[in-house]
Amino acid sequence: MSGIYDILSIRNPGIKELFRLRVGRRRARMPKGQCVVRGRQIVQAISEHFKFDKVFTHESRDAASFYNADKVLRTPKAVLQxxxxxxxxxxxxxxxxxLVIGQIKQPEATEEFEPSPRCLLAVDKIKHPENMGLLLSTAVALKFDGVVFSTECVDPFCYKVLEASQAVAWTLPYRSFATPQQLVELCDRHQLLLCAAHKDGKALSEVSQLSSSRRGFCLVVGNEADGIQKELLSRCTQVALPMSELVESLNAGVAGGILLHALSCTWVQQRK
Structure with a gap:
Protein backbone atom coordinates (compact mmCIF):
# COMPACT_ATOMS: atom_id res chain seq x y z
CA MET A 1 0.00 0.00 0.00
CA SER A 2 1.21 3.51 -0.78
CA GLY A 3 2.29 5.84 1.98
CA ILE A 4 -0.31 8.62 2.28
CA TYR A 5 0.72 12.02 3.62
CA ASP A 6 -0.85 15.47 3.89
CA ILE A 7 0.73 18.62 2.42
CA LEU A 8 -1.05 21.87 3.20
CA SER A 9 1.39 24.61 2.22
CA ILE A 10 2.41 25.96 -1.16
CA ARG A 11 5.87 26.47 0.36
CA ASN A 12 6.44 22.77 0.94
CA PRO A 13 9.67 21.62 -0.81
CA GLY A 14 7.80 18.82 -2.60
CA ILE A 15 5.30 21.31 -4.03
CA LYS A 16 8.10 23.65 -5.13
CA GLU A 17 9.87 20.79 -6.89
CA LEU A 18 6.62 19.72 -8.60
CA PHE A 19 6.05 23.28 -9.83
CA ARG A 20 9.58 23.49 -11.24
CA LEU A 21 9.10 20.20 -13.06
CA ARG A 22 5.76 21.34 -14.46
CA VAL A 23 6.96 24.70 -15.81
CA GLY A 24 10.54 23.71 -16.57
CA ARG A 25 11.79 22.92 -20.05
CA ARG A 26 13.54 19.71 -21.01
CA ARG A 27 16.90 20.91 -19.66
CA ALA A 28 15.34 21.56 -16.28
CA ARG A 29 13.77 18.10 -16.07
CA MET A 30 16.38 15.88 -17.68
CA PRO A 31 18.88 15.91 -14.77
CA LYS A 32 16.13 14.55 -12.52
CA GLY A 33 14.71 12.26 -15.21
CA GLN A 34 11.19 13.08 -14.03
CA CYS A 35 7.88 13.75 -15.81
CA VAL A 36 4.71 15.42 -14.61
CA VAL A 37 1.39 13.90 -15.68
CA ARG A 38 -1.92 15.65 -15.06
CA GLY A 39 -5.35 14.07 -14.75
CA ARG A 40 -6.75 11.08 -12.88
CA GLN A 41 -7.47 9.13 -16.07
CA ILE A 42 -3.92 9.42 -17.43
CA VAL A 43 -2.33 8.73 -14.04
CA GLN A 44 -4.42 5.60 -13.59
CA ALA A 45 -3.71 4.40 -17.14
CA ILE A 46 0.06 4.71 -16.73
CA SER A 47 0.03 3.27 -13.21
CA GLU A 48 -1.46 0.01 -14.49
CA HIS A 49 2.05 -0.81 -15.73
CA PHE A 50 4.39 1.68 -14.02
CA LYS A 51 4.70 2.91 -10.47
CA PHE A 52 4.67 6.66 -9.80
CA ASP A 53 7.15 8.21 -7.42
CA LYS A 54 4.48 10.57 -6.12
CA VAL A 55 0.82 11.31 -6.78
CA PHE A 56 -0.63 14.61 -5.56
CA THR A 57 -4.40 14.64 -5.06
CA HIS A 58 -7.10 16.45 -3.11
CA GLU A 59 -9.14 13.24 -2.78
CA SER A 60 -10.03 11.38 0.39
CA ARG A 61 -7.65 8.90 1.98
CA ASP A 62 -9.78 5.99 0.79
CA ALA A 63 -9.61 7.17 -2.84
CA ALA A 64 -5.91 8.00 -2.56
CA SER A 65 -5.06 4.48 -1.42
CA PHE A 66 -5.79 3.07 -4.89
CA TYR A 67 -2.98 4.91 -6.68
CA ASN A 68 0.11 2.91 -7.65
CA ALA A 69 2.73 5.21 -6.15
CA ASP A 70 5.48 5.22 -3.56
CA LYS A 71 3.84 8.23 -1.95
CA VAL A 72 0.37 9.76 -2.27
CA LEU A 73 0.30 13.35 -1.07
CA ARG A 74 -3.08 14.81 -0.16
CA THR A 75 -3.03 18.47 -1.07
CA PRO A 76 -5.69 21.24 -1.10
CA LYS A 77 -7.21 22.11 -4.48
CA ALA A 78 -5.82 25.66 -4.30
CA VAL A 79 -2.26 24.34 -4.04
CA LEU A 80 -2.73 21.96 -6.98
CA GLN A 81 -4.23 24.78 -9.06
CA LEU A 99 -6.48 18.14 -10.14
CA VAL A 100 -4.58 14.88 -9.82
CA ILE A 101 -0.88 15.16 -10.63
CA GLY A 102 1.59 12.33 -10.97
CA GLN A 103 5.38 12.57 -10.76
CA ILE A 104 7.15 9.66 -12.40
CA LYS A 105 10.52 8.66 -13.84
CA GLN A 106 10.74 9.37 -17.57
CA PRO A 107 11.15 6.26 -19.77
CA GLU A 108 14.71 5.83 -20.99
CA ALA A 109 15.58 5.86 -24.68
CA THR A 110 16.25 2.46 -26.19
CA GLU A 111 19.74 1.59 -27.39
CA GLU A 112 18.29 -0.36 -30.28
CA PHE A 113 14.82 -1.27 -31.54
CA GLU A 114 14.29 -4.96 -30.83
CA PRO A 115 13.27 -7.08 -32.58
CA SER A 116 14.25 -5.43 -35.84
CA PRO A 117 11.51 -2.88 -36.60
CA ARG A 118 9.20 -2.90 -39.63
CA CYS A 119 7.41 0.43 -39.07
CA LEU A 120 8.95 3.53 -37.49
CA LEU A 121 7.85 7.14 -37.14
CA ALA A 122 10.50 9.88 -37.30
CA VAL A 123 9.55 13.34 -36.04
CA ASP A 124 11.67 16.22 -37.32
CA LYS A 125 11.42 19.49 -35.37
CA ILE A 126 7.69 19.26 -34.61
CA LYS A 127 6.96 22.12 -32.19
CA HIS A 128 3.26 21.99 -31.30
CA PRO A 129 2.28 19.59 -28.48
CA GLU A 130 -1.06 18.82 -30.13
CA ASN A 131 0.62 17.63 -33.32
CA MET A 132 3.17 15.58 -31.43
CA GLY A 133 0.41 14.01 -29.35
CA LEU A 134 -1.64 13.14 -32.43
CA LEU A 135 1.32 11.55 -34.21
CA LEU A 136 2.29 9.47 -31.19
CA SER A 137 -1.29 8.35 -30.58
CA THR A 138 -1.64 7.27 -34.21
CA ALA A 139 1.67 5.37 -34.14
CA VAL A 140 0.56 3.46 -31.04
CA ALA A 141 -2.89 2.73 -32.51
CA LEU A 142 -1.30 1.32 -35.67
CA LYS A 143 1.17 -0.79 -33.64
CA PHE A 144 4.32 0.92 -34.86
CA ASP A 145 7.57 -0.46 -33.50
CA GLY A 146 8.98 2.86 -32.29
CA VAL A 147 9.55 6.55 -32.83
CA VAL A 148 12.70 8.59 -33.50
CA PHE A 149 12.81 12.25 -32.42
CA SER A 150 15.09 14.95 -33.74
CA THR A 151 16.79 16.80 -30.91
CA GLU A 152 14.91 20.01 -31.77
CA CYS A 153 11.39 18.62 -31.31
CA VAL A 154 9.02 19.68 -28.57
CA ASP A 155 9.76 17.55 -25.53
CA PRO A 156 7.61 14.41 -26.03
CA PHE A 157 7.42 13.96 -22.26
CA CYS A 158 6.29 17.46 -21.33
CA TYR A 159 2.88 17.50 -19.70
CA LYS A 160 1.20 19.16 -22.71
CA VAL A 161 2.22 16.36 -25.08
CA LEU A 162 1.28 13.72 -22.54
CA GLU A 163 -2.17 15.29 -22.21
CA ALA A 164 -2.60 15.64 -25.97
CA SER A 165 -1.78 11.95 -26.49
CA GLN A 166 -3.47 10.78 -23.27
CA ALA A 167 -0.04 9.25 -22.59
CA VAL A 168 -0.79 6.26 -24.83
CA ALA A 169 2.75 6.47 -26.21
CA TRP A 170 4.30 5.90 -22.79
CA THR A 171 5.49 2.42 -23.70
CA LEU A 172 6.45 3.21 -27.33
CA PRO A 173 10.22 2.62 -27.71
CA TYR A 174 12.05 5.79 -28.74
CA ARG A 175 15.43 7.13 -29.79
CA SER A 176 16.77 10.53 -30.80
CA PHE A 177 18.77 11.66 -33.81
CA ALA A 178 20.93 14.78 -33.92
CA THR A 179 21.82 14.66 -37.63
CA PRO A 180 20.03 13.37 -40.76
CA GLN A 181 22.90 10.92 -41.31
CA GLN A 182 22.15 9.19 -38.01
CA LEU A 183 18.55 8.56 -39.06
CA VAL A 184 19.65 7.34 -42.52
CA GLU A 185 22.11 4.91 -40.93
CA LEU A 186 19.44 3.58 -38.57
CA CYS A 187 17.09 2.91 -41.50
CA ASP A 188 19.82 1.28 -43.58
CA ARG A 189 20.77 -0.97 -40.68
CA HIS A 190 17.20 -2.25 -40.40
CA GLN A 191 16.51 -2.20 -44.17
CA LEU A 192 13.75 0.41 -43.88
CA LEU A 193 12.59 2.63 -46.72
CA LEU A 194 12.99 6.21 -45.48
CA CYS A 195 9.88 8.16 -46.55
CA ALA A 196 9.03 11.83 -46.12
CA ALA A 197 5.69 13.56 -46.14
CA HIS A 198 5.91 16.20 -48.87
CA LYS A 199 3.34 17.89 -51.10
CA ASP A 200 5.37 17.21 -54.25
CA GLY A 201 6.06 13.56 -53.44
CA LYS A 202 5.13 10.35 -55.22
CA ALA A 203 1.68 8.77 -55.02
CA LEU A 204 1.39 5.96 -52.50
CA SER A 205 0.75 3.48 -55.32
CA GLU A 206 4.29 4.08 -56.56
CA VAL A 207 5.93 3.57 -53.16
CA SER A 208 5.31 -0.18 -53.10
CA GLN A 209 7.30 -0.54 -56.33
CA LEU A 210 10.33 1.05 -54.64
CA SER A 211 10.18 -1.00 -51.47
CA SER A 212 10.67 -4.57 -52.65
CA SER A 213 14.21 -4.71 -51.25
CA ARG A 214 13.22 -3.25 -47.87
CA ARG A 215 11.82 -4.96 -44.78
CA GLY A 216 9.73 -2.00 -43.74
CA PHE A 217 9.55 1.78 -43.70
CA CYS A 218 10.19 4.87 -41.60
CA LEU A 219 7.97 7.90 -42.19
CA VAL A 220 9.44 11.34 -41.44
CA VAL A 221 7.01 14.14 -40.53
CA GLY A 222 8.51 17.62 -40.51
CA ASN A 223 8.12 20.98 -38.82
CA GLU A 224 4.75 22.71 -39.08
CA ALA A 225 6.16 25.82 -40.79
CA ASP A 226 9.38 24.73 -42.50
CA GLY A 227 8.77 21.06 -43.20
CA ILE A 228 11.60 18.53 -43.15
CA GLN A 229 15.15 19.86 -43.10
CA LYS A 230 16.58 19.86 -46.64
CA GLU A 231 19.51 17.56 -45.95
CA LEU A 232 17.16 14.89 -44.64
CA LEU A 233 14.49 15.43 -47.28
CA SER A 234 17.02 14.80 -50.05
CA ARG A 235 17.69 11.33 -48.59
CA CYS A 236 14.03 10.33 -48.47
CA THR A 237 11.47 8.85 -50.83
CA GLN A 238 8.96 11.69 -50.84
CA VAL A 239 5.32 10.71 -50.44
CA ALA A 240 2.26 12.92 -50.96
CA LEU A 241 -1.43 12.68 -50.21
CA PRO A 242 -3.86 13.29 -53.09
CA MET A 243 -5.97 16.30 -52.06
CA SER A 244 -8.62 18.56 -53.49
CA GLU A 245 -7.45 21.85 -55.00
CA LEU A 246 -9.71 23.54 -52.48
CA VAL A 247 -7.34 22.52 -49.68
CA GLU A 248 -3.80 23.86 -49.71
CA SER A 249 -2.43 21.61 -46.98
CA LEU A 250 -3.23 19.68 -43.80
CA ASN A 251 -1.45 20.27 -40.52
CA ALA A 252 1.43 18.00 -39.57
CA GLY A 253 -0.51 15.90 -37.08
CA VAL A 254 -3.40 15.16 -39.45
CA ALA A 255 -1.33 14.63 -42.62
CA GLY A 256 1.19 12.50 -40.75
CA GLY A 257 -1.53 10.36 -39.20
CA ILE A 258 -3.16 9.69 -42.57
CA LEU A 259 0.17 8.75 -44.14
CA LEU A 260 1.08 6.47 -41.24
CA HIS A 261 -2.15 4.55 -41.85
CA ALA A 262 -1.84 4.61 -45.65
CA LEU A 263 1.76 3.35 -45.64
CA SER A 264 0.88 0.61 -43.16
CA CYS A 265 -1.94 -0.58 -45.41
CA THR A 266 0.27 -0.40 -48.52
CA TRP A 267 2.96 -2.45 -46.81
CA VAL A 268 0.52 -5.11 -45.64
CA GLN A 269 -0.96 -5.47 -49.12
CA GLN A 270 2.45 -5.77 -50.68
CA ARG A 271 3.48 -8.56 -48.30
CA LYS A 272 0.40 -10.69 -49.05
Missing part, protein backbone atom coordinates in the same frame (compact mmCIF):
# COMPACT_ATOMS: atom_id res chain seq x y z
CA UNK A 82 -1.15 26.89 -8.29
CA UNK A 83 1.12 24.08 -9.51
CA UNK A 84 -0.83 23.75 -12.75
CA UNK A 85 -1.59 27.39 -13.53
CA UNK A 86 0.50 29.59 -11.26
CA UNK A 87 -1.24 32.72 -9.96
CA UNK A 88 -3.49 32.73 -13.05
CA UNK A 89 -6.86 31.11 -12.38
CA UNK A 90 -8.15 28.81 -15.17
CA UNK A 91 -10.88 30.30 -17.33
CA UNK A 92 -12.81 27.02 -17.49
CA UNK A 93 -14.33 25.02 -14.65
CA UNK A 94 -12.05 22.15 -13.73
CA UNK A 95 -13.26 18.65 -13.09
CA UNK A 96 -12.00 17.14 -9.83
CA UNK A 97 -10.09 14.57 -11.88
CA UNK A 98 -8.03 17.34 -13.51
Missing amino acids: HVLFGPKAPSQTLDDGD
Whole structure:
Protein backbone atom coordinates (compact mmCIF):
# COMPACT_ATOMS: atom_id res chain seq x y z
CA MET A 1 0.00 0.00 0.00
CA SER A 2 1.21 3.51 -0.78
CA GLY A 3 2.29 5.84 1.98
CA ILE A 4 -0.31 8.62 2.28
CA TYR A 5 0.72 12.02 3.62
CA ASP A 6 -0.85 15.47 3.89
CA ILE A 7 0.73 18.62 2.42
CA LEU A 8 -1.05 21.87 3.20
CA SER A 9 1.39 24.61 2.22
CA ILE A 10 2.41 25.96 -1.16
CA ARG A 11 5.87 26.47 0.36
CA ASN A 12 6.44 22.77 0.94
CA PRO A 13 9.67 21.62 -0.81
CA GLY A 14 7.80 18.82 -2.60
CA ILE A 15 5.30 21.31 -4.03
CA LYS A 16 8.10 23.65 -5.13
CA GLU A 17 9.87 20.79 -6.89
CA LEU A 18 6.62 19.72 -8.60
CA PHE A 19 6.05 23.28 -9.83
CA ARG A 20 9.58 23.49 -11.24
CA LEU A 21 9.10 20.20 -13.06
CA ARG A 22 5.76 21.34 -14.46
CA VAL A 23 6.96 24.70 -15.81
CA GLY A 24 10.54 23.71 -16.57
CA ARG A 25 11.79 22.92 -20.05
CA ARG A 26 13.54 19.71 -21.01
CA ARG A 27 16.90 20.91 -19.66
CA ALA A 28 15.34 21.56 -16.28
CA ARG A 29 13.77 18.10 -16.07
CA MET A 30 16.38 15.88 -17.68
CA PRO A 31 18.88 15.91 -14.77
CA LYS A 32 16.13 14.55 -12.52
CA GLY A 33 14.71 12.26 -15.21
CA GLN A 34 11.19 13.08 -14.03
CA CYS A 35 7.88 13.75 -15.81
CA VAL A 36 4.71 15.42 -14.61
CA VAL A 37 1.39 13.90 -15.68
CA ARG A 38 -1.92 15.65 -15.06
CA GLY A 39 -5.35 14.07 -14.75
CA ARG A 40 -6.75 11.08 -12.88
CA GLN A 41 -7.47 9.13 -16.07
CA ILE A 42 -3.92 9.42 -17.43
CA VAL A 43 -2.33 8.73 -14.04
CA GLN A 44 -4.42 5.60 -13.59
CA ALA A 45 -3.71 4.40 -17.14
CA ILE A 46 0.06 4.71 -16.73
CA SER A 47 0.03 3.27 -13.21
CA GLU A 48 -1.46 0.01 -14.49
CA HIS A 49 2.05 -0.81 -15.73
CA PHE A 50 4.39 1.68 -14.02
CA LYS A 51 4.70 2.91 -10.47
CA PHE A 52 4.67 6.66 -9.80
CA ASP A 53 7.15 8.21 -7.42
CA LYS A 54 4.48 10.57 -6.12
CA VAL A 55 0.82 11.31 -6.78
CA PHE A 56 -0.63 14.61 -5.56
CA THR A 57 -4.40 14.64 -5.06
CA HIS A 58 -7.10 16.45 -3.11
CA GLU A 59 -9.14 13.24 -2.78
CA SER A 60 -10.03 11.38 0.39
CA ARG A 61 -7.65 8.90 1.98
CA ASP A 62 -9.78 5.99 0.79
CA ALA A 63 -9.61 7.17 -2.84
CA ALA A 64 -5.91 8.00 -2.56
CA SER A 65 -5.06 4.48 -1.42
CA PHE A 66 -5.79 3.07 -4.89
CA TYR A 67 -2.98 4.91 -6.68
CA ASN A 68 0.11 2.91 -7.65
CA ALA A 69 2.73 5.21 -6.15
CA ASP A 70 5.48 5.22 -3.56
CA LYS A 71 3.84 8.23 -1.95
CA VAL A 72 0.37 9.76 -2.27
CA LEU A 73 0.30 13.35 -1.07
CA ARG A 74 -3.08 14.81 -0.16
CA THR A 75 -3.03 18.47 -1.07
CA PRO A 76 -5.69 21.24 -1.10
CA LYS A 77 -7.21 22.11 -4.48
CA ALA A 78 -5.82 25.66 -4.30
CA VAL A 79 -2.26 24.34 -4.04
CA LEU A 80 -2.73 21.96 -6.98
CA GLN A 81 -4.23 24.78 -9.06
CA HIS A 82 -1.15 26.89 -8.29
CA VAL A 83 1.12 24.08 -9.51
CA LEU A 84 -0.83 23.75 -12.75
CA PHE A 85 -1.59 27.39 -13.53
CA GLY A 86 0.50 29.59 -11.26
CA PRO A 87 -1.24 32.72 -9.96
CA LYS A 88 -3.49 32.73 -13.05
CA ALA A 89 -6.86 31.11 -12.38
CA PRO A 90 -8.15 28.81 -15.17
CA SER A 91 -10.88 30.30 -17.33
CA GLN A 92 -12.81 27.02 -17.49
CA THR A 93 -14.33 25.02 -14.65
CA LEU A 94 -12.05 22.15 -13.73
CA ASP A 95 -13.26 18.65 -13.09
CA ASP A 96 -12.00 17.14 -9.83
CA GLY A 97 -10.09 14.57 -11.88
CA ASP A 98 -8.03 17.34 -13.51
CA LEU A 99 -6.48 18.14 -10.14
CA VAL A 100 -4.58 14.88 -9.82
CA ILE A 101 -0.88 15.16 -10.63
CA GLY A 102 1.59 12.33 -10.97
CA GLN A 103 5.38 12.57 -10.76
CA ILE A 104 7.15 9.66 -12.40
CA LYS A 105 10.52 8.66 -13.84
CA GLN A 106 10.74 9.37 -17.57
CA PRO A 107 11.15 6.26 -19.77
CA GLU A 108 14.71 5.83 -20.99
CA ALA A 109 15.58 5.86 -24.68
CA THR A 110 16.25 2.46 -26.19
CA GLU A 111 19.74 1.59 -27.39
CA GLU A 112 18.29 -0.36 -30.28
CA PHE A 113 14.82 -1.27 -31.54
CA GLU A 114 14.29 -4.96 -30.83
CA PRO A 115 13.27 -7.08 -32.58
CA SER A 116 14.25 -5.43 -35.84
CA PRO A 117 11.51 -2.88 -36.60
CA ARG A 118 9.20 -2.90 -39.63
CA CYS A 119 7.41 0.43 -39.07
CA LEU A 120 8.95 3.53 -37.49
CA LEU A 121 7.85 7.14 -37.14
CA ALA A 122 10.50 9.88 -37.30
CA VAL A 123 9.55 13.34 -36.04
CA ASP A 124 11.67 16.22 -37.32
CA LYS A 125 11.42 19.49 -35.37
CA ILE A 126 7.69 19.26 -34.61
CA LYS A 127 6.96 22.12 -32.19
CA HIS A 128 3.26 21.99 -31.30
CA PRO A 129 2.28 19.59 -28.48
CA GLU A 130 -1.06 18.82 -30.13
CA ASN A 131 0.62 17.63 -33.32
CA MET A 132 3.17 15.58 -31.43
CA GLY A 133 0.41 14.01 -29.35
CA LEU A 134 -1.64 13.14 -32.43
CA LEU A 135 1.32 11.55 -34.21
CA LEU A 136 2.29 9.47 -31.19
CA SER A 137 -1.29 8.35 -30.58
CA THR A 138 -1.64 7.27 -34.21
CA ALA A 139 1.67 5.37 -34.14
CA VAL A 140 0.56 3.46 -31.04
CA ALA A 141 -2.89 2.73 -32.51
CA LEU A 142 -1.30 1.32 -35.67
CA LYS A 143 1.17 -0.79 -33.64
CA PHE A 144 4.32 0.92 -34.86
CA ASP A 145 7.57 -0.46 -33.50
CA GLY A 146 8.98 2.86 -32.29
CA VAL A 147 9.55 6.55 -32.83
CA VAL A 148 12.70 8.59 -33.50
CA PHE A 149 12.81 12.25 -32.42
CA SER A 150 15.09 14.95 -33.74
CA THR A 151 16.79 16.80 -30.91
CA GLU A 152 14.91 20.01 -31.77
CA CYS A 153 11.39 18.62 -31.31
CA VAL A 154 9.02 19.68 -28.57
CA ASP A 155 9.76 17.55 -25.53
CA PRO A 156 7.61 14.41 -26.03
CA PHE A 157 7.42 13.96 -22.26
CA CYS A 158 6.29 17.46 -21.33
CA TYR A 159 2.88 17.50 -19.70
CA LYS A 160 1.20 19.16 -22.71
CA VAL A 161 2.22 16.36 -25.08
CA LEU A 162 1.28 13.72 -22.54
CA GLU A 163 -2.17 15.29 -22.21
CA ALA A 164 -2.60 15.64 -25.97
CA SER A 165 -1.78 11.95 -26.49
CA GLN A 166 -3.47 10.78 -23.27
CA ALA A 167 -0.04 9.25 -22.59
CA VAL A 168 -0.79 6.26 -24.83
CA ALA A 169 2.75 6.47 -26.21
CA TRP A 170 4.30 5.90 -22.79
CA THR A 171 5.49 2.42 -23.70
CA LEU A 172 6.45 3.21 -27.33
CA PRO A 173 10.22 2.62 -27.71
CA TYR A 174 12.05 5.79 -28.74
CA ARG A 175 15.43 7.13 -29.79
CA SER A 176 16.77 10.53 -30.80
CA PHE A 177 18.77 11.66 -33.81
CA ALA A 178 20.93 14.78 -33.92
CA THR A 179 21.82 14.66 -37.63
CA PRO A 180 20.03 13.37 -40.76
CA GLN A 181 22.90 10.92 -41.31
CA GLN A 182 22.15 9.19 -38.01
CA LEU A 183 18.55 8.56 -39.06
CA VAL A 184 19.65 7.34 -42.52
CA GLU A 185 22.11 4.91 -40.93
CA LEU A 186 19.44 3.58 -38.57
CA CYS A 187 17.09 2.91 -41.50
CA ASP A 188 19.82 1.28 -43.58
CA ARG A 189 20.77 -0.97 -40.68
CA HIS A 190 17.20 -2.25 -40.40
CA GLN A 191 16.51 -2.20 -44.17
CA LEU A 192 13.75 0.41 -43.88
CA LEU A 193 12.59 2.63 -46.72
CA LEU A 194 12.99 6.21 -45.48
CA CYS A 195 9.88 8.16 -46.55
CA ALA A 196 9.03 11.83 -46.12
CA ALA A 197 5.69 13.56 -46.14
CA HIS A 198 5.91 16.20 -48.87
CA LYS A 199 3.34 17.89 -51.10
CA ASP A 200 5.37 17.21 -54.25
CA GLY A 201 6.06 13.56 -53.44
CA LYS A 202 5.13 10.35 -55.22
CA ALA A 203 1.68 8.77 -55.02
CA LEU A 204 1.39 5.96 -52.50
CA SER A 205 0.75 3.48 -55.32
CA GLU A 206 4.29 4.08 -56.56
CA VAL A 207 5.93 3.57 -53.16
CA SER A 208 5.31 -0.18 -53.10
CA GLN A 209 7.30 -0.54 -56.33
CA LEU A 210 10.33 1.05 -54.64
CA SER A 211 10.18 -1.00 -51.47
CA SER A 212 10.67 -4.57 -52.65
CA SER A 213 14.21 -4.71 -51.25
CA ARG A 214 13.22 -3.25 -47.87
CA ARG A 215 11.82 -4.96 -44.78
CA GLY A 216 9.73 -2.00 -43.74
CA PHE A 217 9.55 1.78 -43.70
CA CYS A 218 10.19 4.87 -41.60
CA LEU A 219 7.97 7.90 -42.19
CA VAL A 220 9.44 11.34 -41.44
CA VAL A 221 7.01 14.14 -40.53
CA GLY A 222 8.51 17.62 -40.51
CA ASN A 223 8.12 20.98 -38.82
CA GLU A 224 4.75 22.71 -39.08
CA ALA A 225 6.16 25.82 -40.79
CA ASP A 226 9.38 24.73 -42.50
CA GLY A 227 8.77 21.06 -43.20
CA ILE A 228 11.60 18.53 -43.15
CA GLN A 229 15.15 19.86 -43.10
CA LYS A 230 16.58 19.86 -46.64
CA GLU A 231 19.51 17.56 -45.95
CA LEU A 232 17.16 14.89 -44.64
CA LEU A 233 14.49 15.43 -47.28
CA SER A 234 17.02 14.80 -50.05
CA ARG A 235 17.69 11.33 -48.59
CA CYS A 236 14.03 10.33 -48.47
CA THR A 237 11.47 8.85 -50.83
CA GLN A 238 8.96 11.69 -50.84
CA VAL A 239 5.32 10.71 -50.44
CA ALA A 240 2.26 12.92 -50.96
CA LEU A 241 -1.43 12.68 -50.21
CA PRO A 242 -3.86 13.29 -53.09
CA MET A 243 -5.97 16.30 -52.06
CA SER A 244 -8.62 18.56 -53.49
CA GLU A 245 -7.45 21.85 -55.00
CA LEU A 246 -9.71 23.54 -52.48
CA VAL A 247 -7.34 22.52 -49.68
CA GLU A 248 -3.80 23.86 -49.71
CA SER A 249 -2.43 21.61 -46.98
CA LEU A 250 -3.23 19.68 -43.80
CA ASN A 251 -1.45 20.27 -40.52
CA ALA A 252 1.43 18.00 -39.57
CA GLY A 253 -0.51 15.90 -37.08
CA VAL A 254 -3.40 15.16 -39.45
CA ALA A 255 -1.33 14.63 -42.62
CA GLY A 256 1.19 12.50 -40.75
CA GLY A 257 -1.53 10.36 -39.20
CA ILE A 258 -3.16 9.69 -42.57
CA LEU A 259 0.17 8.75 -44.14
CA LEU A 260 1.08 6.47 -41.24
CA HIS A 261 -2.15 4.55 -41.85
CA ALA A 262 -1.84 4.61 -45.65
CA LEU A 263 1.76 3.35 -45.64
CA SER A 264 0.88 0.61 -43.16
CA CYS A 265 -1.94 -0.58 -45.41
CA THR A 266 0.27 -0.40 -48.52
CA TRP A 267 2.96 -2.45 -46.81
CA VAL A 268 0.52 -5.11 -45.64
CA GLN A 269 -0.96 -5.47 -49.12
CA GLN A 270 2.45 -5.77 -50.68
CA ARG A 271 3.48 -8.56 -48.30
CA LYS A 272 0.40 -10.69 -49.05
